Amino acid sequence: MSDREALRLDFLKAAGLDDAVRLALPGDASTRRYERLTPATGPTLMLMDQAPAAESPPCDPSWSPDQRRAAGWNAVARLSAGRIEAFAAVAAHLKALGLSAPDLPALDAANGLAVLEDFGDDLFARVIADGADETPLYLAAIEALATLHDAGDPPAVLNGPGGDWPMLTYDETALQGGADLFVDWLPKLDDRVSFDDDAVADWREAWAPIVASGARGASVMAHRDYHAENLIWLPERQGAARVGMIDFQDAVRAHPSWDLHSLLQDARRDVSPALEAQALDRYFALRPGVDRAAFMADYAGLAALNQARIIGIFARLIARDGKPRYARFLPRMWRHLNANLEQPALAPVARWFDRHVPAEVRA
Known part of the structure; x- marks a missing residue:
């Protein structure tokens, strides 16, 4: 038995769940693992395991930015490193707003273990694939985002059952660091591209106005991974609470467009332009004080930056981590990116791509 398994067994025993049947769930791109727990009595639960x-x-x-870069990727991008106390603190904040985040009936933050309420298997993506009308689900997800955004600037420190957690800002260092994954990793996946120092300098210069605008507009809590495979349909609840949220431990203070384009320009499934437009109309109807034109300019720019970031992440997962399944998402991300690059404000970035990334790569 591994030391980690011994910790899990001790934790489950202390939580009164040593008799629960444990079923490991498929992994994702992270270092977390999950198990579904079926106790002798009572509802099923989830075990979250994230070794610190x-x-x-x-x-x-x-x-400082230099200290963050020296500390590694999590510090650059202001990621939580999967810490259980981050998940617990964000969950408490979301629940205080009337949104649906899992309860945590047992917690050992020091060892990276938590027992969570089980929201079930009705992920938006799965329910839609089984034939449900996607429109009500997406509009409910928009209602949940509007609720989160109407709460305004989140506290500088979140209080949670695992301890306090800082609510950091998705700032220039994090935004540019994310974009730079593209130039760092795409050449390692595709030998048709290479970027010398001048190309990288031009890349950062082209993105600079978008990075600055994204950092300047950081004013709400962003889930950071808000899409159809991280949202669970809870139709027995009311209003925005019908959207069960998971995988939000990397939440930061960010521009309010961030979660919107993550949802509506999804890496993993197609969202039609008509549904994207309807969802955006709903968002602005719920938040009538927002300057739509200015917001949408930032939406396109930050969506493009995020798509470049995700292409870099997928390239890293394939080239470094040996996870070829992520290759199937690349064509969709290129389509989103190419469409956003048609916006006039993105002309400097579009010119960079025209110079350095052949059209056949961007397909």
Whole structure:
């Protein structure tokens, strides 16, 4: 028996769940693992297991950009390193707003273990694939985002059952660091491209106005991974609470467009232009004080940046981590990116792509 398994068994025994049947669930792109727990009595539960030592350290709020870059990727991008206390603190904040995040009946933050309420298997993506009308689900997801955004600037520190957690900003260092994954990793996947120092300098210059605008507009909590495979349909609940949220431990203060384009320009499934337009109309109807034109300019720019970031992440997962299944998502991400690059404000970025990334790569 591994030391980690011994920790899990001790934790489950202390939680009164040592008799539960354990079923491991498929993994994702992270270092977390999940099990569904079926106790002798009572509802099923989830075991979240995130060993603190499995990741580089999260960002200290006091660190400079240089210190963050020296500490590793989690610090650059202001990621939580999967820490259980981050998940617990964000969950408490979401629940205080009337949104649906899992209860945590048992928690051992120091060892990276938690028992979660089980929201079931009705992921938006799965329910839609089984024939449900996607429109009500997406509009409910928009209602949940509007609720989160209407709450305004989140506290600087979130209080949760696992301890306090800083609500960091998705700032220039994090935004540009994310975009740079593209130039760092695409050449390692595709030998038709290479980027010398001048190309990388031009890349950063082209993105600079978008990065600055995204950091300047950071004013709400962003889930950071808000899409149809991280949202669970809970139709027995009311209003925005029908949207069960998971995988939100990397939440930050960010531009309110971030979760919108993550949802509506999804890496994993097609969302029609008509549904995207309907969902955006619903968002602005719920938030009538928002300047739609200015918002949508940022939406296109930050969506394009995010798509470049995700292409870089997928290239890394394939080339470094040996996970070829992520290749099937690349054509969709290129389609989203190419469409956003048609916006006039993105002309400098579009010119960079025309110079450095052949059209056949962007297909």
